[in-house]
Amino acid sequence: MLTDGPEFPQRYFVHIQSLLRLFLKVPAMSNLKPLNIGVIGYGFMGRTHSNGYKRVNDFFPALQHRPILKAICGRSEDQLRKFADQWQYESTETDWRRLLERKDIDAVDICTPNNSHAEIAIAAAQAGKMVLCEKPLAMDPIEGQKMVDAIEAAGVANTVWYNYRRVPAVSLAKKLIDEGRLGRIFHYRANFLQDWTINADLPQGGTALWRLDAAAAGSGVTGDLLAHCIDTAIWLNGSISSVTAMTETFVKERKHNLTGKVEKVGIDDACAFLCRFGNGSLGLFESTRYARGHKALYTFEINGEKASIRWDLHDLHRLEYFDHADNSLVRGWHQVHCTDGDMPYMGNWWVPGLQIGYEHTFVHQVADFIAAIESGRPCNPTFRDALETQKVCQAVLDSAKCGLWKEIA
Numbered sequence: 001m002l003t004d005g006p007e008f009p010q011r012y013f014v015h016i017q018s019l020l021r022l023f024l025k026v027p028a029m030s031n032l033k034p035l036n037i038g039v040i041g042y043g044f045m046g047r048t049h050s051n052g053y054k055r056v057n058d059f060f061p062a063l064q065h066r067p068i069l070k071a072i073c074g075r076s077e078d079q080l081r082k083f084a085d086q087w088q089y090e091s092t093e094t095d096w097r098r099l100l101e102r103k104d105i106d107a108v109d110i111c112t113p114n115n116s117h118a119e120i121a122i123a124a125a126q127a128g129k130m131v132l133c134e135k136p137l138a139m140d141p142i143e144g145q146k147m148v149d150a151i152e153a154a155g156v157a158n159t160v161w162y163n164y165r166r167v168p169a170v171s172l173a174k175k176l177i178d179e180g181r182l183g184r185i186f187h188y189r190a191n192f193l194q195d196w197t198i199n200a201d202l203p204q205g206g207t208a209l210w211r212l213d214a215a216a217a218g219s220g221v222t223g224d225l226l227a228h229c230i231d232t233a234i235w236l237n238g239s240i241s242s243v244t245a246m247t248e249t250f251v252k253e254r255k256h257n258l259t260g261k262v263e264k265v266g267i268d269d270a271c272a273f274l275c276r277f278g279n280g281s282l283g284l285f286e287s288t289r290y291a292r293g294h295k296a297l298y299t300f301e302i303n304g305e306k307a308s309i310r311w312d313l314h315d316l317h318r319l320e321y322f323d324h325a326d327n328s329l330v331r332g333w334h335q336v337h338c339t340d341g342d343m344p345y346m347g348n349w350w351v352p353g354l355q356i357g358y359e360h361t362f363v364h365q366v367a368d369f370i371a372a373i374e375s376g377r378p379c380n381p382t383f384r385d386a387l388e389t390q391k392v393c394q395a396v397l398d399s400a401k402c403g404l405w406k407e408i409a
């Protein structure tokens with residue numbers, strides 16, 4: 001038996017709808033309009049985004065555009081060729097400026113280290129390209145503001161890849177909060193814990209370890225990990241008005257891969273901060289790369305007057321929910337397995353009970369970006385939204401330096 005009783009019609013209805021859409025409404029692949037993509041950077045994010053572009057029309061058949069993997073850009077011709085063959089890109093470029101000059105590129109996707117985002121994004125906007133940029137938006141808010149100005153002056157479609165918004169369980173959290181189910185929010189708590197830089201012999205800088213080099217990354221865990229937590233928090237719980245923070249760099253010097261010399265480490269290895277939200281709630285955030293045993297433990301918990309929710313990246317398809325209105329005999333934390341067709345995004349995937357994972361968040365962002373272009377709406381988070389996160393990151397770093405509360409400018 002597939003069903004477990006009266007829930008059947010609802011549980012399967014959305015999937016049946018999706019199937020019908022496939023047969024009735026969907027344009028044949030050949031009728032889809034091409035959206036020519038040029039991706040810059042073929043590392044971790046180059047792969048996740050390429051996968052997103054390749055998969056999107058298979059699972060979001062109502063879209064009218066099909067991303068075409070027109071060009072992949074990087075600095076090493078050999079590596080590029082291999083990547084282009086594996087992911088089926090039509091061409092390669094070894095200079096991003098050349099990519100921007102090409103008439104056959106509609107959208108530029110920036111998957112390079114943080115210190116290159118601003119220069120590429122501003123030039124891409126000025127060249128009239130749509131711009132999709134990896135997070136954090138910039139090295140600091142001054143650079144970020146210039147990017148926002150350039151994007152808005154050019155009037156081009158844009159988005160920043162804060163992809164955790166597009167985990168179905170996180171989108172469900174947004175829906176529950178917006179419906180008022182939590183009531184007044186008192187607390188927002190988030191962690192992002194890793195352990196991969198504990199080894200003091202690990203060098204900094206260069207292709208593989210640019211995250212440890214402040215000149216390439218801008219900051220350590222604050223811009224790399226907390227930026228995700230802050231973006232999600234602002235989306236779910238509104239603006240952050242002030243922060244007080246502490247940071248620590250546990251390993252003070254590391255050999256630099258580019259100079260070969262032992263150099264001072266300029267990034268924050270760990271950061272914890274308290275904040276006040278505009279809605280009166282209190283926030284507590286922690287991130288580190290020194291939490292032995294944790295690889296990517298992103299969690300958040302939100303406590304409201306009527307209900308609480310919590311989420312854990314390691315179990316990303318579940319949202320935990322506590323509703324004080326439940327009968328006291330059965331009241332308690334329960335887990336919502338976010339796989340039914342009426343859950344955000346899930347009507348486009350498999351059948352109830354079968355979950356999806358990390359890579360799907362990028363498919364969702366591509367789908368939302370294309371849908372936004374087609375409807376003329378912005379695709380959130382936009383560059384302007386991501387600038388807000390950048391300002392909070394900067395206030396956190398400034399507060400850690402001076403030991404004082406900082407207002408968000």
Ligand SMILES: NC(=O)c1ccc[n+]([C@@H]2O[C@H](COP(=O)([O-])OP(=O)(O)OC[C@H]3O[C@@H](n4cnc5c(N)ncnc54)[C@H](O)[C@@H]3O)[C@@H](O)[C@H]2O)c1
Nearest residue numbers: 041042043044045046074075111112113114134135136161
């Ligand atoms: N959204 C997320 O969850 C997420 C996860 C990881 C990384 N990121 C962000 O994505 C960006 C890239 O991170 P990554 O993990 O993919 O890094 P990576 O080191 O795996 O890849 C970076 C790529 O950029 C290329 N590159 C560097 N400078 C270049 C230049 N001048 N021209 C062309 N190519 C250049 C490198 O050769 C490499 O292919 C960073 O901004 C990072 O913060 C976001």
